[in-house]
Amino acid sequence: MKTTSEPLIQLHRLEWLDAESLAAPTRAATAFEAEPEVAPTVSAEELDRALDDTARQLSRAISRKRIERYARELLANRAELRAAELPLADPEELALVIYLRAYGDGTLGYRVEELDDQPLVEHNGFAFRDFYIKAVPA
Numbered sequence: 676m677k678t679t680s681e682p683l684i685q686l687h688r689l690e691w692l693d694a695e696s697l698a699a700p701t702r703a704a705t706a707f708e709a710e711p712e713v714a715p716t717v718s719a720e721e722l723d724r725a726l727d728d729t730a731r732q733l734s735r736a737i738s739r740k741r742i743e744r745y746a747r748e749l750l751a752n753r754a755e756l757r758a759a760e761l762p763l764a765d766p767e768e769l770a771l772v773i774y775l776r777a778y779g780d781g782t783l784g785y786r787v788e789e790l791d792d793q794p795l796v797e798h799n800g801f802a803f804r805d806f807y808i809k810a811v812p813a
Contacts, residue, residue: 742774744785746808755809763798781811
């Protein structure tokens, strides 16, 4: 008759490690001691340059406020403007046009209206479908 404890008990034979084994020998545990981190010294000129770079990157961020200002500048005193009339000089301005079109639901003071035929507009190597930018009365 088998008892219920038989499968729970297993005896293993203890032996010395094989001297020819390829396994790395074990070693006693040692406490981890982190090396102190030395912060680099930064000159005032390097700091100013880094601050200027950060400010330049932050000024390039395309927020809803920036798109609202951009639309206001483009429309100025006009009621509407075709995207084909936009003066695109660099890739950053193309990104502004993309966001201008995306945010054109009327909440930022302007509305985008698609053109029926949607001709392709090309400016300085950039191409996009033409659309109207129309001021929303306040």
